[in-house]
Amino acid sequence: MSRINKRFLSSWQMYIFLLPSIVFIIIFAYFPMAGVQIAFKEYDFTKGVWGSEWIGWDNFQRFFNSYQFSKIIWNTLSLSFYSLLIGFPLPILFALVLNSFTGHRFKKLVQSVSYMPHFISTVVIVGMLVQIFNPRTGAFGSLYTMLTDKIMPDILANQDAFQHLYVWSGIWQSIGWSSIIYIAALSSVDEHLHEAAQIDGASRLQRVRHIDFPSILPTATIMLILAAGNIMDVGFEKVFLMQNNLNLAKSEVISTYVYKVGLTIGTGDFSFATAIGLFNSVINFILLIGVNFAAKRLSDTSLW
Template identity: 75%
Template sequence: MSEKFIKNYLSNWQLYVFLIPALVYIVIFAYVPMAGVQLAFKDWDFRAGIWGSEWIGFENFERFFDSYQFGSILWNTISLSLYSLVISFTLPIIFALLLNAFIGTRYRKLIQTVSYMPHFISTVVIVGMLLQIFNPRTGAIGNLFLALTDKVIPDVFANPDAFQHLYVWSGIWQSLGWSSIIYIAALAGVDQELHEAAQIDGATRFKRVLHIDFPSLLPTATILLILAVGNVMDIGFEKTYLMQNNLNISQSEVISTYVYKVGLTIGAGDFPFATAIGLFNSIINFILLILVNYSAKKINNNSLW
């Protein structure tokens, strides 16, 4: 421990005391549970416990890789994750740029407030709203389609091909405004003298957005992209599970819902198998995080470390 750190600690010990609750929380809920990862390599015996169960190596992983569902589950997870990542990452940036270019301050604040509101609606309520709106007979869309065509609209939730679109775009409606906050804050810090100089040189509003506003967002966007890619395999379990049914399960079954079913549902309870799948998912996320962080550092020298 360096002398510089000791002096810093002695002069600011009160701040380090405030860190203790956060550190205790992280240790208890993030690091202590890591001991349970060994369950992925064992044949679980309730009487022997985690430490006393028989070590079986990579058998649980091999079971998952050899499963007939492995290909479809992995593809559903990756395709839905990338679809969601592309849309949910680009649209908040575009929304922030458009909002920043909006002239009327009063209307800009109104748009911001309205766009933030869906973020505070719970996932259960969002899915309930979707079920009501797209109900073929009693929903708003169903009634409108019936009035225009005198036919009953097909059930969207029964169509596997519609699941990903419904999942992603309902998520955009819910999170667009909230996700754009950090970009709006970054744009607020742009030196206005740059815009004034560009105006004197004859730059249009679009050119100023393209050459001043957008480059100012790149460092923030890069960090957020790295963090998003690090969680690319973690599809939101709650929303996916609530939107899932027997008719769309071919497209809606992802790793998170599969882990729940094989590990926690009644009659399954295969804890080692579920742990192995979850560990596989985390390893993929970790590898992607390292690769994207390394690439970002090489390309524009912006990275997490």
């Protein structure tokens, strides 16, 4: 009997528990992949997925030659890299600062307060932004009028302000929740290392730099690899809700464009929308493989 069969027989109950998850993934993740072929066809409702005419790469060429292509790709990448550049290191810094607090109650209070915004829905977050930055009735609008006796310009209609509002409101909402995994990693650091460093005269900042930060570096590397695999996936809901005709030049990203060409233009061009979505997924996959390979070469920490 092979080693695999022995392992299966010795813990077959665990594989039974695993079976529902495997079936779920196959049905809802892998089986729908058959629909990807729509990207290479001119989809017709009357003929179905399998009976529609095969047109090859026409949908992809149509997207690449579109006047929207460069603008959408640039908006998506700039918004993603902006979010990654600001949103990735801040939770790490927040976790390091929070871990350095000695007051247990104060630390718990800060943690609880920082977690709360994560549970606010995207619709409510955008509604808060509208209420705060409304030029006439919003908090900033009222303060601006009181100080200058003028009506504040509409920030939500300013295309140059869109990315800043999107990114920093997202950081406020997620910084506490994103720091949980780093706080958990810091909790496993051996206290004897800190005691030995204190005996040697190390300051708190030196202990953070030479003990705490190296301990969470493997976790941060894994999180960076996962984030790199989602570079092209800018959240649809928040962008779509913040979008208007005046900031459309900077707020139109791949996810909102796919929604519009697939569902809101006439009967919907499902083949074209699927082709764009497939292109988006392929780029994310390439980025994931590339960043994972680089991380493995540089730090010996990787997903596989």
